[in-house]
Amino acid sequence: MTDIFPLLLILPLLGCLFVLFAKKNDNNSFHVTLFALLSNLAVIVRMLTQINRNDNDLQVFHFAYSWLESKSMELVFEANLFSLLVLMGVYIAFIIGIMGLTEQQRKNKAQMLMGLYFVWNVTGLLCANDMTSFYIFFAGMIIPLFLLVGLYGNIKKNSTLYLFFVFNFAGVLCLLTAMLFIYKYHNGNTELQNIALIKMPAGAAVVVWGCVCAAFISRIPIWPFHYWISSVNSGLRSSLVCVMTHMLPLTGLYGFLRFWQVTIPKGILPFVPVVVVFGIMTMLFIALIGLAHKDFLQKLFAYTTVYYLLFLLATIMLPEVYIMNIAYSLVTFLIVIASLTVLGLKAETACEDSDCDYRGILAYMPKLSNLFSFFVLVAVGLPLSAMFWNNFVLISAFFRIGFLLGTLMMTAITMICMALLFELFIMRNLTEKRVAGVQIEDISDKQIMFFMAVVIFLFVSFFNPLWFAF
């Protein structure tokens, strides 16, 4: 079962190597990146087919590597159904992001290289099972992201970019502090699921878990730290970079999931209600802001934040039995936000010079508009994908914990869904535009075919989320 597992980590690195030596100003780097992503996606699907769904033991693929020939520094990688599913979502989202690049952007070697390096880090993070490797990948992914955001982000204020980096770097330092403390009390590297069991003084436990929480929260835009992440997001014009920034909260979410896999550590237990309250407050606040904003990317950011917080609270508060519901929902969610990002950006770029509204059911680009409408409908929770009934199960579970909790969550979700639904009706009257003779090129047939495949994938997942593997 473990034969092909190392491939998962090697293929993106090999891809990086090939991209590095590819010709400049050519499509070579794009094709290599795409090939690397597709081949790794095939590996993931193959691994998913090897998993016995009825097996209660989620840890199936195992791979260890002794670093510096020291037992205390052994790097351990494991993949289970959850991490593989999330990885699949990440890869599909990246492929969508890459397909959304313009001809000019596809020739940009640096962008491809950084993108692939980022994917490698995400892959490593989702497979890491020990503290050291987790930290390496957690820290490693901000370098390509920062470079790409800086180079292609079209950020108007330097201070925003600076804060974005400082904030993420502070998160990395927090995790480093926690890791050093853990290293001290455990005398070496340790597996993630054992961290909660390490004996340490009460004060040290508070420091460790406080740092861990701070590190992961730095990736999830919880109020009041959401500001600079949203500022960065709204300025991006490259679909790949946009998808990457949307992936960033996933790493924080996954961190919580892995560190609190067994139980919430006693050191942090009294502070959990604070995180929950802040999480719900942020959900409501961001949903309201999403309703007020007119910019689509801001709305999309608000939508992703609300849903990431939903998944975060599900991770913290719900029993382990709901973990697969989170996974199924998360896969669809990642694919949908990547598709909406690409389609939204494409339309926005096409309409930038012609002063027109573009989205919605009525639009100058009917093919794009139809696809956009479908993804909006999936995003707002219509029964068109696996997200619908898995979210239903999660919300039910929240109601079991508390009536107020469930109601507030549904209020936030309703508001943000309404905000997204407004996008379908953004264009009201085409008469003026018809008179003016506005003509904008629609998306190409190849792209339609590609997105139709995504649509089919999502729709079939409504009936069976693992239809492709079993």
Next chain:
Amino acid sequence: MLGALNNFFFRYEERRSAYISVLTFNLVALIILITSNNFVQLLSALFVVDILSQLMIRDVEAGRRYVLLNMFADMILFTVLALINCRVASLDIRQIILYRNTGMHQDFVALAGLTALFAKLGFFLFQIGITDLKNVRFHRLQNILFLSSPLAAMILLLKFNALWRTSEYFTMYMDIVCILTILWGGLGSLCSNNLKSKVIYWQMSFWALFMELLRFHGFIWFSGFTFLLLEMYAIVLALYLLYYYNNRRVLMTQIQNMPLTNKRAVACVLLVIVAVVAAMSNTLTILYNNMNRYYIWTFAAVFVLTLSAVLKQMFKRESVKLVGYGPMPVKKFMLFELIMFCAFLLQDWRYAEPATWSGAVVFALLCACNPLAKTDFVYGIKALQNNDVLGRVYHVLVKSLRLCGRVFWLLIDRLFVEKIVLAVLSSSVSAMLRFFRRLNAGKFSGVLAFILLALLLSVSYYIGRNEL
């Protein structure tokens, strides 16, 4: 079937087969909704009906509020069903009986569920969703009002009434909203200058009455309800034909040549309307005998008075023969009559009483002389025509939410986070940098600071190990 046949024979749509396929999909979704026995099936079918209704509307501007209100209703239902599911720990609808026995927040479940249904039906305070549909084609409007979300709402009521009735507020809330809807619908149908709006208001009243009738009958379906639905459908169809064969002019003030150009059509439609009113009287008599409620006649009075007044207004207008509008073709006339005759025969006439026929006679008389017909001066009041005062609730709700969002964004994001938190952080970082620069400027101060830090770390390490 009537909707599809009507469209098939009369060719209202450019793409008939596409429209009929939407109707068929809608039928399938409604069948799934009726036969569903778990929450996921039920919600899926409900959402599919909503999507199909959007396809039926096909007018973005008209469908905007309709879709948003339906979405709002769906989210409430989603919440209610999630709450039920969490208590009974089963997706099986038949298990809701367990929630009745053990569940909490039953009042919330009942009131929220009813609110969702009211939003779907376009009842009082939610009417903005359906009044916007006046810009949709008439036959589409008719099918949306009968076959899409409102019908789905009725099916939900039949499925969940057993649960919702456990709340003591259920009846009170339902009565209040239904009575207000009937009255508001009556008023709207009399005051609106737009024939389609009138149909929408009548339909509002009708669904409110239908809901109340179901309640009086213990939410048990019987053939009388089916006939009532068909009768109302036939009346709207007849009104549509009046509109269609009279220049397709939707404003009452613009209908001019009613008795001149289409005598055959007008005679045919009038005959149908009188017959259907007779059939409706018959059904209401049966229901009245079964339930003994005077409430029914309130609606009947409102409906008959407003419908007859509107018909009288149509006929009393100045007749001008317009070029380009031919009479109703004989084939269509015969077909229409045939369908209506079959529908008429299908009625359950066993309980027909003199009162039944007197209903039709009274209606015919009212069409000739109805004092309410003189209220047509209201069509000229622009302020009244352009504003449904209570429909503004939607605007108030959405705009206030948006305003809240903007205020929050301005106060918290811009003012607090950007101007205060970030400014404080930047100042702190600058201050720390200055502090270190000054420390390093001296000969031993920097070294001393590092020694102090190392000492603190050593102490903390030592204390920590002892505690362990």
